[in-house]
Amino acid sequence: MVTGVVLVTGASGFIGVELVKQLEASGYRVISAARNASRSNTESRRLPAPDEPVEAFERILENVDHVVHLAAIAHTQLVDATHTYHAVNCVLAAKLAQAAHKTISGKFVFVSSIRAQCANVHEGVALESDLPQPTDDYGRAKLAAEAEIASAMDRGNYTILRPVLVYGAGVKGNMAMLVKLAALPFPLPLRSLAGQRSLLDRAALCRAIIHSLNQPKTDRGTFIVSDRNPVTVPQILTAIRRRRGRNPGLFSCPPWILNIAAQITGQGDRWKTLNGDLIASSAKLQSTGWKAVDNPAGHIAELS
Numbered sequence: 001m002v003t004g005v006v007l008v009t010g011a012s013g014f015i016g017v018e019l020v021k022q023l024e025a026s027g028y029r030v031i032s033a034a035r036n037a038s039r040s041n042t043e044s045r046r047l048p049a050p051d052e053p054v055e056a057f058e059r060i061l062e063n064v065d066h067v068v069h070l071a072a073i074a075h076t077q078l079v080d081a082t083h084t085y086h087a088v089n090c091v092l093a094a095k096l097a098q099a100a101h102k103t104i105s106g107k108f109v110f111v112s113s114i115r116a117q118c119a120n121v122h123e124g125v126a127l128e129s130d131l132p133q134p135t136d137d138y139g140r141a142k143l144a145a146e147a148e149i150a151s152a153m154d155r156g157n158y159t160i161l162r163p164v165l166v167y168g169a170g171v172k173g174n175m176a177m178l179v180k181l182a183a184l185p186f187p188l189p190l191r192s193l194a195g196q197r198s199l200l201d202r203a204a205l206c207r208a209i210i211h212s213l214n215q216p217k218t219d220r221g222t223f224i225v226s227d228r229n230p231v232t233v234p235q236i237l238t239a240i241r242r243r244r245g246r247n248p249g250l251f252s253c254p255p256w257i258l259n260i261a262a263q264i265t266g267q268g269d270r271w272k273t274l275n276g277d278l279i280a281s282s283a284k285l286q287s288t289g290w291k292a293v294d295n296p297a298g299h300i301a302e303l304s
Helices: 014-025 054-060 081-103 137-153 173-183 202-214 233-243 255-264 268-275 296-303
Strands: 004-009 028-034 043-046 066-069 108-111 158-163 165-167 199-201 221-225
Touching: 004 014, 014 028, 014 202, 054 081, 066 081, 066 202, 081 108, 081 137, 108 137, 108 202, 137 158, 158 202, 165 173, 165 202, 165 296, 173 233, 173 268, 199 202, 199 296, 202 221, 233 296, 255 268
Parallel strands: 004 028, 004 066, 028 043, 066 108, 108 158, 158 221, 165 199
Antiparallel strands: none
């Protein structure tokens, strides 16, 4: 039974591919919107550029009930990065929301980022009630987009989600690096890494998006999305190795030595992220009925 038509931007991305599967399994008909519409396996429409008029966005929303806006740019090497982040991550989102307010009868779900709220390293537990303090162009653009969407939708129906770092099969970046480290056949000097990080299972994020489409308690709300419990690097490595029938093989090394090694090898930012805290609570979203993953380390091990 089809429960509605959902236009998904970024449907061919890491999160979008899983989301499309879950939406279709839940009875929704999915239309993807991308700059290159031919890349998607679903029914697709061309996503207008940020400098195109709102009317162009209205046309792609014909016969659409709901919108899930995933499309964004997280990394750019362009000289004018600030302008690029603002155009792609804010202006495009704002125009899509303006068009949605005029055309759709259902929900507009915007997938923002925890970086709209805080830095990659954060003291204390991040909550939606905290004053947002993004520290980079990406986070500032996402926060600006949130404000534009709330303004554009006015009293319309929208939900803003702020996911933390997402993991899942095929993930790249720091999580992929940890999986590769765990596969090495020798002990690792990483037992002393104490940074606690909130992570998010990709499938759970997609369930949060669908939950937002269906749950009135999420209307016009902003929610952090994360697994229930934070994890450390040693916990992740231990879980992966035990899943593969191996001993953890971790030993302690003074953090300052690891820090120097990271600086020498040009991995200073990655070290700061892996060894720093970022604990974010999804209690607010859970209170609306969404179920969070309880054991992220074990879940990562199952997926690796």
